[in-house]
Amino acid sequence: MLKKLTYITLFALTMTSCSDTLDEINKNPNATETPLAPYLLTGSLKQGADLYWGSDNNFNSSLLFVQHWAKIQYTEPDRYDVSNTSFTSLWNTGYATLITDLNTIINFPADQANTNYKGIALTLRSWTFLLLTDAYGSIPYKEAGQKVTPAYNTQKEVYTGLLEDLKQAQSLLGTTNGSVTGDLVYKGDITKWKKLVNSLRLRIALRISDKEPALAKQAAIDATSDAAGVLSSNNDTFKFTYTSSPQQNPASAWFETRDDFRISKTLVDKLTDLADPRLPIYAQLPSDATVGKYVGGANGLSNSDANSQGFAKTSKPGTYFLTSSSPAVIASYSETLFNLAEAVARGYISGNAEQLYNDAITASFNQFGITNAATISTYLNQASVKYDASNYAKSIGTQKWIAFYGQGLDAFTEWRRLDYPVLTAGPATVLDGQIPSRFFYPGTEQSLNGVSYKAAIAAQGKDLLTTKLWFDAK
Template sequence: MLKKLSYTILFALALSSCSDTLDDINKNPNATETPLAPYLLTGTLKQGADLYWGDANNFNSTLLFVQHWAKIQYTEPDRYDVSNASFTSLWDKGYATLITDLNTIIKFPDAQANSNYKGIALSLRSWTFLLLTDAYGSIPYKEAGQNVTPAYNTQKEVYTGLLEDLKQAQSLLNAANGSITGDLVYKGDIVKWKKFVNSLRLRIALRISDREPALAKQAAIEATSDAAGVISSESETFKFTYTSSPQQNPASAWFETRDDFRISKTMVDQLDALSDPRLPVFAQLPSDASVGKYVGGANGLSNSDANSQGFAKTSKPGTYFLTSASPAVIASYSETLFNLAEAAARGYISGDAEQYYKNAITASFIQFGVTNPTTISTYLNQASVKYDASNYAKSIGTQKWIAFFGQGLDAFTEWRRLDYPVLTAGPATVLDGKIPSRLFYPGTEQSLNGASYKAAVAEQGKDVLTTKLWFDVK
């Protein structure tokens, strides 16, 4: 009996020792036990820029839809021959990485994160939700991160909810509430963060303008009359600046090993017609020196037809976008001025819509390094560029489409909303002559959140690329 008791005690001790050892083995000695707000902020800024500027959501999808870029080989995305596995990264990383980490900051006790960290986190979370609803439509919003099978909210509910979230973010941001570190965009400048928040509020006001004009007007007035103001100079543009490999611009990394994109013929033709000095910034001359001019690739071609255009005879996107340190622009001064122009044109705010429009084009020129006043004045005075008050959507939509070059997700949204310029699907596209109006939901939503997914589709419309979203009324 004593021997049996001894064996039992020894066995229990061995199990205890083994468990302790395994626990120690499974600990990462380089990982912090408690997440820190500065590190989470740095991580979400970098990962958010990668998500916005990278291949899956930008140059291999939305930049093709709006005909900024085109494919010269592997043309399936340019022909819209894609599946619901093609658009998972925006959803998966948006929810599982960005929103999760930002929620962590928001929920920190004050001792771990002052109100400025929380205001920044709330503004970045709002931006992430905005990208998601702009792309997919109805999305999990109110229950996101709180339920393993969250219900979807309609696009109207998301937009109106984000306007309230951004009001809260604005109230949390105050330079007197403590400094922040880990901010790779504004370097802890709370005044600039407050301007970014107001600029997002103005952006959302215009998203809902064709559906909820009264609320849109109220939101535009609140955003522009807030004491902090909106983005008001190039130095306040919200952008993530990359460095060198491995922290390099995603497009730069792509072009180091692949050669399957060209600037779109649609864009080159438009810039040529306007004698636009941004063309040498947006495009490279073909490597075949005998061509001697910028040549865009046509969108929506079969692989063989795309190849036959000639790799050496067509123009790659400009090196401005393809260096390791090329910035990921997320909210530009130019965009804010275009938004002010539209808000004034709609009668939401006071101000001269035409002057805002001219200032927006000028800001875009400066953003891309075109600074000669005579060059800018000559461009603005062309009949085809002058502001048309009778069709502000055409004037603003066309120039905004150009200024958004490289920012696929927002260019795609604004093109659907303003309906300019008029784009035509390529000859080998598979949507009966239509251009996509949204992204597919990831297939995992059907298998892991099926009831909520089905309810969202029943309300919004079929989960296909051509279903128009709530904000897209035409």
């Protein structure tokens, strides 16, 4: 009996020892059990830039809708022949990665993240929500990240909520509130983050301007009167600068193995008509040297008609956008100046709308390395470029569309909001001559969050590409 008890005791001790050993073996010595704010910030900036400039949300969708790029083969997206699986990455990455990681920073105790980290995270989260509502309309906002099946908020509720969130972000940011590492964009310069916050507030003010003019005016006043100011030079532009493979610009990576996009004929023709010096930057000459001029690809063609334009006879997007280190511009100084010009034109703030408009075009030229004063002056003095105070939407909308080249999601939003330039759907498109007005909700929302999804479309309208969103409904 004693011998049996001894065996039982030894076996129990052995199992305990094995259990302890297995626990140790299963620990990754290189992993941290607590996420760190700098790493989460770095990851959010990189993933946000990839999301904004990547194929699904940019050059394979919104850049086609606004006719910056066109497809020369596999033309289904350019014909709007897409499904509710086509627009999942903005939703899935926006919620499951960006908003989740940014909420982690926001909810950190003070010893894990100072208020500057929290203010930056709240700013980036607001930008993410803004992309989501601009693309889809009603979205989970207040309950996002809190419930498995969050309710959707209306677009009006999201925009007004984001104005409050950005106001809070501004109060969290301060030059004496602690240092920030992991910031690959502004290198911890809190003064620039504060300018970005106000510039985003101004952006949202104009989003709601046609529907809530009184609130829009106050938001514009608040953004532009804040002591921190708005983006005030190209050095303030919010952009993520890539390096080399595998940390390269998404368009660069795409063109290394594929050749199915061209700059749009719509844009090439407009830039040619204006003798716009950005054309050689936006486009490459066709590889067939006998062509000798920039030739855009037509949008919305059948595969056979698109192919017949000639791969060697049409212009690829400019090498500026297709090199590994090409930056992902997310909020430019030029855009801020256009927004200031419009805020003046609408009577929201004081200033000279024409001068701000000219400054915005100049800032766009400078952004792409065009600095010759005579070249810029000649361009601005053309009758077709001069600011038209009687139709500011046409002047600002057309030039902002040009300046937004490559920034498909925001170009798409501003084109819908301002209705300029006038674009025409291609001949083989499938929406009865209409251009999309929104993204489909992902199909998983119907299966995983069906009650909230049905309530959202009952209020907003059918889950169609052609359903107008709240900010766009005239």
